[in-house]
Amino acid sequence: MKKCKKIVCLGGGNAMPKVVLSSLKKYPVKISAICAMLDSGGSAGRLRKDYKIISPGDIRRAFIALANTSPVIENLFNYRFETGVLKDHNFANLLITALELSTNNYEKAIKEVKRILNVEHEVLPSTLDKSNLYAILENKKIICGEKT
Numbered sequence: 422m423k424k425c426k427k428i429v430c431l432g433g434g435n436a437m438p439k440v441v442l443s444s445l446k447k448y449p450v451k452i453s454a455i456c457a458m459l460d461s462g463g464s465a466g467r468l469r470k471d472y473k474i475i476s477p478g479d480i481r482r483a484f485i486a487l488a489n490t491s492p493v494i495e496n497l498f499n500y501r502f503e504t505g506v507l508k509d510h511n512f513a514n515l516l517i518t519a520l521e522l523s524t525n526n527y528e529k530a531i532k533e534v535k536r537i538l539n540v541e542h543e544v545l546p547s548t549l550d551k552s553n554l555y556a557i558l559e560n561k562k563i564i565c566g567e568k569t
Contacts, residue, residue, distance in 0.1 A: 426450045431547075433457025433479035438486035446487055452542035454487065456480040459554040461566035464501070464510040468518045475527050475551055477517035480544060481534075485513065488538035498538070 428450050430441055437454070445452055460478030461469060469476055485498050498513040507515070513534075520530035527549055535544060556564045 427453070429453045429455065431455045431457075433459060435482065438482035442483060442486035446542065452487065454483040454542065454544045455547050456483050456544065458546045458548050459552055461553060464514045466566065467510070468514055469551070472518055472522060473551065474518055474521050475546070475549060477514045477521075478511075480531060480546055481511065481513045481517060483544045484531075484534050484538050484540055487540045487542045487544060489541060490538050494538070 426449075428445060430437055430445070430452065432441075433456055442452065442454055456479040458476050458479055460466070460476045463478070465476050465478030465481075468474060481498070485495060488495055488498070498516075500512040502508055502510050502512075517530055517534060520533055521527050524530055524533075527546070531544065531546065534540075553565050554567070558564065
């Protein structure tokens with residue numbers, strides 16, 4: 422009996438899920454994706470600010486990349502509202518936020534997302550703290566979060 426290779430992926434943003442995870446899941450490997458949890462832009466940033474939650478953005482992308490579900494459910498989890506008060510919010514970010522707020526337990530919330538999307542691999546947050554990305558520029562100015 423051949424052993425299954427185990428692969429650990431560290432990262433966040435779009436590259437790891439869209440390229441690495443979605444490609445690796447096609448092979449007979451066991452993937453552990455450790456997500457950065459620092460997304461502070463767009464929908465995730467607004468939800469973090471409004472509800473004082475752990476960022477849903479990076480882990481959402483990993484779950485979707487590793488999902489074993491129908492294209493309809495995958496499209497639903499990728500859906501971004503185009504108008505109204507939910508404009509630019511991603512459906513999955515809203516779901517993860519609601520799960521975190523209703524259970525008061527982020528770990529339980531992500532276990533439910535894993536179950537809903539039928540994810541066979543591990544998707545883990547790098548931290549359960551409400552964390553931010555900081556940069557110190559050459560001029561000593563400090564930037565917090567995603568800035569352009």
